[in-house]
Amino acid sequence: MLKYISKRxxxxxxxxxxxITATFFLMRAIPGGPFSFDRAxxxxxxxxxxxxxxxxxxxxxxxxxxxLSILRFDFGPSYVYFGRTVNEMIADxxxxxxxxxxxxxxxxxxxxxxxxxxxxxxxxxxxDRAIMVxxxxxxxxPSFVLATFLLYFFSVKLEILPTFGVDSWKGYILPTICLAxxxxxxxxxxxxxxxxxxxxxxxxxxxxxxxxxxxxxxxxHGLRNSLIPxxxxxxxxxxxLLTGTFVIEKIFAVPGLGRYFVSSITNRDxxxxxxxxxxSSAIMVVAVFIIDIIYMLLDPRIxxxxx
Amino acid sequence: xxxQAFIEVKNLKKYFGGGGMFKKKPYVKAVDDISFTINKxxxxxxxxESGCGKSTxxxxxxxxxxxxxxxxxxxxxxxxxxxxxxxxxxxxRIQMIFQDPYxxxxxxxxxxxxxxxxxxxxxxxxxxEHEDRVAQSLRMVGLDPSHMxxxxxxxxxxxxxxxGIARALITQPDFIICDEPISALDVSIQAQVVNMLQSLQEQxxxxxxxxxxxxxMVKYISKRxxxxxxxxxxxxxxxxELYREPLHPYTIGLMKAIPVADPKLARAKQEVIIxxxxxxxxxxxxxxxxxxxxxxxxxxxxxxxPQLKEVxxxxxxxxHLF
Amino acid sequence: xxxxxxxxxxxxxxSFFTFSGEVQAVxxxxxxxxxxxxxxxxxxxxxxxxxxxxSVTRLLSESGKIVGGNILFEGEDVTQxxxxxxxxxxxxxIGMVFQEPMTSLNPTLRVxxxxxxxxxxxxxxxxxxxxSKRAEQLLEMVRIPEARKHLNSYxxxxxxxxxxxxxxxxxxxxxxxxLIADEPTTALDVTIQKQILKLIGSLRDEINTSIILITxxxxxxxxxxxxxxxxxxxxxxxxxxxDEIFYETAHQYTVGLKKSIxxxxxxxxxxxxxxxxxxxxxxxxxxxCPFTARCDKAMRVCVNHCPPYFQLSPTHRSMCWxxxxxxxxxxxxxxxx
Numbered sequence: 020m021l022k023y024i025s026k027r028x029x030x031x032x033x034x035x036x037x038x039i040t041a042t043f044f045l046m047r048a049i050p051g052g053p054f055s056f057d058r059a060x061x062x063x064x065x066x067x068x069x070x071x072x073x074x075x076x077x078x079x080x081x082x083x084x085x086x087l088s089i090l091r092f093d094f095g096p097s098y099v100y101f102g103r104t105v106n107e108m109i110a111d112x113x114x115x116x117x118x119x120x121x122x123x124x125x126x127x128x129x130x131x132x133x134x135x136x137x138x139x140x141x142x143x144x145x146x147d148r149a150i151m152v153x154x155x156x157x158x159x160x161p162s163f164v165l166a167t168f169l170l171y172f173f174s175v176k177l178e179i180l181p182t183f184g185v186d187s188w189k190g191y192i193l194p195t196i197c198l199a200x201x202x203x204x205x206x207x208x209x210x211x212x213x214x215x216x217x218x219x220x221x222x223x224x225x226x227x228x229x230x231x232x233x234x235x236x237x238x239x240h241g242l243r244n245s246l247i248p249x250x251x252x253x254x255x256x257x258x259x260l261l262t263g264t265f266v267i268e269k270i271f272a273v274p275g276l277g278r279y280f281v282s283s284i285t286n287r288d289x290x291x292x293x294x295x296x297x298x299s300s301a302i303m304v305v306a307v308f309i310i311d312i313i314y315m316l317l318d319p320r321i322x323x324x325x326x
Numbered sequence: 327x328x329x330q331a332f333i334e335v336k337n338l339k340k341y342f343g344g345g346g347m348f349k350k351k352p353y354v355k356a357v358d359d360i361s362f363t364i365n366k367x368x369x370x371x372x373x374x375e376s377g378c379g380k381s382t383x384x385x386x387x388x389x390x391x392x393x394x395x396x397x398x399x400x401x402x403x404x405x406x407x408x409x410x411x412x413x414x415x416x417x418x419r420i421q422m423i424f425q426d427p428y429x430x431x432x433x434x435x436x437x438x439x440x441x442x443x444x445x446x447x448x449x450x451x452x453x454x455e456h457e458d459r460v461a462q463s464l465r466m467v468g469l470d471p472s473h474m475x476x477x478x479x480x481x482x483x484x485x486x487x488x489x490g491i492a493r494a495l496i497t498q499p500d501f502i503i504c505d506e507p508i509s510a511l512d513v514s515i516q517a518q519v520v521n522m523l524q525s526l527q528e529q530x531x532x533x534x535x536x537x538x539x540x541x542x543m544v545k546y547i548s549k550r551x552x553x554x555x556x557x558x559x560x561x562x563x564x565x566x567e568l569y570r571e572p573l574h575p576y577t578i579g580l581m582k583a584i585p586v587a588d589p590k591l592a593r594a595k596q597e598v599i600i601x602x603x604x605x606x607x608x609x610x611x612x613x614x615x616x617x618x619x620x621x622x623x624x625x626x627x628x629x630x631x632p633q634l635k636e637v638x639x640x641x642x643x644x645x646h647l648f
Numbered sequence: 649x650x651x652x653x654x655x656x657x658x659x660x661x662x663s664f665f666t667f668s669g670e671v672q673a674v675x676x677x678x679x680x681x682x683x684x685x686x687x688x689x690x691x692x693x694x695x696x697x698x699x700x701x702x703s704v705t706r707l708l709s710e711s712g713k714i715v716g717g718n719i720l721f722e723g724e725d726v727t728q729x730x731x732x733x734x735x736x737x738x739x740x741x742i743g744m745v746f747q748e749p750m751t752s753l754n755p756t757l758r759v760x761x762x763x764x765x766x767x768x769x770x771x772x773x774x775x776x777x778x779x780s781k782r783a784e785q786l787l788e789m790v791r792i793p794e795a796r797k798h799l800n801s802y803x804x805x806x807x808x809x810x811x812x813x814x815x816x817x818x819x820x821x822x823x824x825x826x827l828i829a830d831e832p833t834t835a836l837d838v839t840i841q842k843q844i845l846k847l848i849g850s851l852r853d854e855i856n857t858s859i860i861l862i863t864x865x866x867x868x869x870x871x872x873x874x875x876x877x878x879x880x881x882x883x884x885x886x887x888x889x890x891d892e893i894f895y896e897t898a899h900q901y902t903v904g905l906k907k908s909i910x911x912x913x914x915x916x917x918x919x920x921x922x923x924x925x926x927x928x929x930x931x932x933x934x935x936x937c938p939f940t941a942r943c944d945k946a947m948r949v950c951v952n953h954c955p956p957y958f959q960l961s962p963t964h965r966s967m968c969w970x971x972x973x974x975x976x977x978x979x980x981x982x983x984x985x
Contacts, residue, residue: 142710219709221751228707229766229818230739239765240754318756319802375837376808482926483693512692513864514942517908517922524919539837546910546920583842585867587909589890592871599846600839603807 023315031308038300039089042293043082049287072098085293094294099286105294108279113298115185116263116275122191123199124257131203132249135210139245140237142215150207157204166197166270183272194271198264202256210249217245247317251310258306262299331363331399332533333387333501338396338406340379340386354607356382358557359396361634366500369527369534371548371565373541373580375604378554380537384503387535388420389413400501418448421494425506427486431478437464438474441493448497463492466529468522484515488522495526501533509538520547541584545569550640553577556605556615559634563641573643576600576616614646622647654722654825654858655681655704661716662696662703669931673699675882676717681826686852686859688873688890690866690905694927696882697862701828705738722825739769743819743857747831749811753803759814760799763787766821786817789854790847809840816847820855827851830862845872866909870894875963878902881928881938888964898958898966901939937967945970 069075073084088095094105138150173193174182181190217223218241226240263276276295283291315321340357357379364370374380386393389405398406405416421444424430431440441460445451451459461471467488478486487507494502504523508516520543526532538544544551545565552562553574561574572578579600586592602619605611611618617627626646634644662674674696681687691697702708704719706726719726721737729737746752754762763783768774774782780799787795790813803811812832819827829848833841849872852859861873869876869890876893878886878901886899897903907921925942928934934941940950949969958971969975 221746221748222754224707225744225746225752225815225818226754228705228738228744229769230735230737231765231769232735235765235769239757243756244754320755320804375839484926512927513866513905513908514692514923515926517920518924521920521922541838542910579839583838585841585845585865585871587866587870587894587906589870589894592867597846599842601843603809603840604837 020315023321024312027308027311031304034304035297035301038304039086039293039297040082042296043085044078046289046293047078072096089297094297095290097283097288097291099283099288099291105290108291109276109294109298112263112274112276112279115273116268116277117261118185119191119194119198119267119273119275120257120260120263122195123202123260126195126199127202127206127253127256130199131206131253132210132246134203135207135249136214136237136242136245138207138211139214139218147211151211154204154207157200158208160200162197162201162264163266163270165200166193166267169193169197170270185271185273190271190273194267194273197267197270198260202260206249206252206256209252210245213248214241214245217241220244243317247314250313250317254306254310254313255303258299258303261302262295332366332368332401333364333535334397334399335363335387336361336397336399338383338386338398339394340382340391341394355557355610356607357386358610360552360554360557360559361396362552362559362562364501364533364535366533367527367531368550369536369548371544371551372535372537372554373539373544373551374554375539375580377556377604377607379557379607380554381505383554384422384505384535384537388422388501388503389416390422414448418444418450418497419499420501420503421497421499422503422505423487423490423494423507426510427483427490428510430490431486433478435477436474437476437478437481437489440478440489441474441496444493444497451497459496460492463496466495466526467492482515483511484518487511487515487519491519491523491526495530498530500531501535504534504536506538507536508543509540516543523547541580553580556610557607558615558631559642559644560616561641561643561645562634563638563643567638567641573637573641573648574616574645575620575622575647579619614644652682653680653720654683654685656720657700657704657717658720659717660700660703660714660719662699662708663713663715664709664711665713666711671930672933673712673882673930674703675930675933677879677882677884678717679877679884679887681858681860683825683858684852684856685875686848686861686873687875687877688869689860689862689877689879690864690869691879692864692927694881694930695879696930697879698830700879701744701830701860701862704828705742705744706734707738707744736770739766740822741824742826742828743821743824745812745815745819745827745829745832747834749808749815749835752815753811755803757802758799759787759801759803759806760784763799763814763818763821766818782821783817786821787814789820789851790814790817792817807840808836809843812836812840812844813847816844816851820851820857823855824857826858826860828860828862831864832861833868834864841868848872866894866905878905881933882930883938883967885939885968886964886966888961888966892961892964896960896964898960898964898971899939899968900943900945900970904942937969 066075073081097103097105097108100108134150138147141147170182170193173180180193184190223236223240226236263280265277265281268275268277279291280295283295338357338360341353341355343353360383362370372380372383382391385391387398393406396406397404400416400420405413438460441463442456445456445459460474464471464473469485469488469492478489481489508519511519523534524547527534536544536548545568548565550563551565551568552559553576554560555576561568561572561577568577569581572581579598582595582598583600586595600619605615605618613629614627614632617623620627624646630646632644632646634642635648636642637648657680658678660674660677661672664671664673677696677700689697699708699712703714704726714727721741726734726737760780760783763786764779767779767782783799784795787798792798792810792813803814806814833844836844845868848859848861851857861868863869873890876888876890877884878893878899880901885901886893893902897906904921904923908923910920923942928938928941936951936953937955940946943950947969955967955969957965957967959965960971
């Protein structure tokens, strides 16, 4: 088991290294730089800027410098917002994004899986039909449409929630719901089909033939096996939510990471783009690592692949 | 019989695995050094329990897998060493019938396109002839050509297996590997399919390699047969003789394990039970692979792997007792 | 007389309600089973043999319903049983073993856990230690070597034969009065099949249970059973002692089935006998004898009139018009084809 985990950990480190390397060189390969403005800068100014940010060193040297600084969790200065470091920008935006992400993840966990299981256990009966209709709608409605609708209803008509900003806890409610609805519906549908698949397995009939109670059959034999495919999807969704989402943050004027991400791409803010890419892929990679460990706990067969 | 061997397999080996990125992974010696011959127009039966390598042997034989070593002479040519392009003509002459009539037919293709598929791959056949050939092939397996536009789910298991056979026949092969063609079928349907395979053999002069775990059926259909155990052939003999006088302790146990559909004989039958489990091909026993379950195991069996030798005319056994 | 009967099935009808219509899987099946008896049920897929015995413990899937008849287990009607009672019946009266050892055990639970949960389901007083001791003893009974070690194994770590032994250990965990084994050896190799059949025989002696062995293999029946029920098209075609079925075969379907098996003792050359055609559709089952369409000796009467059972001996009955003592002999020759 330890061997499996350490192997996975090593894979994680290697993956991160590859991502960092690829982003670094890809960013440099794009024509134009952070200081190529519409109007050409005087050569002396440009040289001075390049020297200040070490852009005049050979590429390979810049790369190793960058690697070293990342090991110290130092993502360097922003090329666009002079005088600010990328670390400051992340520290500034991430808490809001993360709060939204965590809140919506909790919603997804509370509603997604249980609704799917309730639907599966009542297959083709009323609760199932209702859940399926609603979740289909939830999956197809884009989050910005939902956001506009909710804003109109709760903020404009009822005036009980703020239209923008996250100054109070009330500000988080609408964006959290908007972020959670789509994934909840997706997870519901996935859990339902996974549970239905499990219910039709031979071992469920074996469990029933042993005279076990319905609740034990579902919880002990059904749930665990049907959760295995759901875990992947859950983990990926959480990881994606944690790094912020541009559209919802924009609509509700949440000063989160999503905003920085987009602006740093258009501004060619090398260090910011790289930092944000590395951050979101790190979260993704860690999520995959955690998924793998949960997998191993849920399904004893996983260890087989290790041999 | 002075027939020239149609197919001659010599020291055929197929190992899976190995490689591995950082350290060498263990090999599965799925087929480990087997040799046998099949004469033209004959049915050679290959029996053995799961994991004995009979299917791998057959698939390696027709180059679905590349052999690890050894040679397969098909009509005088060693096809084990040919590259893909040189193999093309032989792919037409060798066809295969699969076990599962439900899984081996693409549910989204019509019967016609399923059967005609080998023709489109081999390209030697003009497209205008396809329909006629499919019709002819269907008639040969006792199905009406009007079924051509239907889909596999509209047929029963037995009929699907007939479609599988029609597909194999379409390139006019002279050698067909039947890999457990009847195992998934009901008893009354099994007999229909086996009878049809036999009539086709008589009409078209086909050569079969018939693989199954149902010994009675293999004995019935094949003239000679080989018994495999954990990747190796332990006995090769004419089928009748193999049943009358099995020599290898494993074959004896296998024969006695077949349930006899005759209560009186069953009661009179002396019990020979092979205890224990089939060893894993990852880690086969040293020496003779059957020694772990053999009641007559001797010291030599642990060290020396017995070679197949002819103890009676045409009857080969790999056992230190002989 | 009825005291001895462990199980009595009367006019059972079970149907599956599907998109294409009502599939009448079991059509009017009656039979009984004595204590300590081992009977074989033979039939092809779609003969209704599995469904009949899933009905006995009411383990049918959602779409399956018992639409008629009753099932008396020790005199109590299973079809009317309330849930809790039914669970108790499944738990400690009837043990079941299914065909696929690969999929019938939960892949994510240890073998021991799966046995113990049955022991503890209705016996809350038993301690964990006692329960696992009992489970170990059960694994020994089904002759699994190193029983204690294997309590902690997962099913994937075991071979098919071993898993099937675990299924048997689980089935007999609460000393059931009846053991239903549905094609327990079909997925196994012959040498392993032999071991399992021997185990079934010895289990009967050791725990004194009745056994119903469902199979498609006449050989398995001949070697293991005392009495045989032959099913086809959702009905019992013939029922009798094993010798009666094999040596005084009365129904044409049984005759055909026997003849389709190659005789290993015969020196080759002859063509196998085969029953032509395929089994009837059970969505729209034939009015008469279900075997009519494939029967060599079918008569006009067979098409529209289902024959009654003709009692050939106290233990042997069969439904075939040819057995009617009043059947004029000239009619018996006339064929519908």
